[in-house]
Amino acid sequence: MVGAIPDAGNAVPRQDRGPDPATDAFITHRNLLFTVAYEMLGSAADAEDVLQETWLRWADVDLETVRDQRAYLVRIATRQSLSRLRTLGRRKESYVGSWLPEPLLTTPDVAEDVELAESVSMAMLLVLETLAPTERAVFVLRDVFDVGYDEIAEAVSKSPAAVRQIAHRARVHVAARRPRGVVTPAETRGALEAFRRAVETGDVQGLLDILAPDVVLVGDGGGVRQALLRPVAGAGKVARLLASRKVRIAAMSLEPAHVNGYPALTLRLDGQIDTVVAVRIDEGLITGLYAVRNPEKLSHMRGATALRR
Known part of the structure; x- marks a missing residue:
């Protein structure tokens, strides 16, 4: 099962490979996982690496022990993103000139989801850069993806009460720096x-x-x-x-x-x-x-x- 990251384009048809619930679940949530990682990192290349790391860990999971596959996959991707944020931070320290997030050519349906479009806009990604890593993870998971506090707590290794405090602090921080109104x-x-x-x-x-x-x-x-x-x-x-x-x-x-x-x-x-x-x-x-x-x-x-x- 371990190998190249599966997606809808390179996955082997079911009739040729037999039932594979793990692969199917990963393909179903692949774009979500990439989006989570990209919003946490501001780097598409690093988000792709997080996808690979998430797949490798997911491939070894006993699915019978997983209650919510989406939540479990998001938890893995979040932990890998937090780990990679430290590496990315060191790279930024030696970066020549100003560092900007990696731009993405996006599909038209992204613009139709106003909240998603705002969350991945260059302006918002730069606001997220001003948050500490855990604050950024909590804000992205809660305010963008509406993940429950208990699930976020597991992903960032904090108590639910601590996550609520972090979410409030991050929300106030972002509100003071985000664009002042919704722009169409x-x-x-x-x-x-x-x-x-x-x-x-x-x-x-x-x-x-x-x-x-x-x-x-x-x-x-x-x-x-x-x-x-x-x-x-x-x-x-x-x-x-x-x-x-x-x-x-x-x-x-x-x-x-x-x-x-x-x-x-x-x-x-x-x-x-x-x-x-x-x-x-x-x-x-x-x-x-x-x-x-x-x-x-x-x-x-x-x-x-x-x-x-």
Whole structure:
């Protein structure tokens, strides 16, 4: 049973392999487990590793002792994610420049689930980065996936009472930092279209009209591609910087895409994705611009990733 991670695409048909409840259960919850791991890690590559580790452990479980397969699988994935968070934290300490979550090209149904789309948005993932590992796990499991406190307690090795306190603390922390209102995909598309037109024409005033006064531009090249080493803050500075790059951007194709549940932009050079630009919008204005250029973080932009709650 141990081997490559099974999914709906590579699983052997039942009539050819015989009954395999463990494989069937894993396939059923695979997208959910990936989503849990991705929201905890902000890295699709690490989330895939967590899936592999979860499968290896699940393959050795006696299913007769499992009361709730979904809860059991989520518990394994959560523990593996918490362990990997420590490794990821060490990598971030030596990362060149700003670190941004790995963008995902998402399927249209993700945008239809407003709560799921918000939870995987670039803006929310950056808010989750400000939580301690256990706080992040508790918040994700409780507020995004509605996992019971008793089940979360088992996953994070805390008492249910402690988990309730952690959940409350994390909720207050996130509420103070998340976007101030629900932004619809239509609003995001409108802001991005205005932003795209202004960038392509080098229109400083057009940029100032769509950028919030306290907008922050963050670039992630990972030391592999040229990018801002430090965030740039303030509408004037960001507008002048983007307008000054009109010539370079004009040589690229700036196209819309659906990234992490929301409309975004991709810059293509010679047909290949060079940069993914996601935004945070508050009260109709762009307050955050997140440009991911590190090629190691763009592999999940080749095909849509299915996310589930």
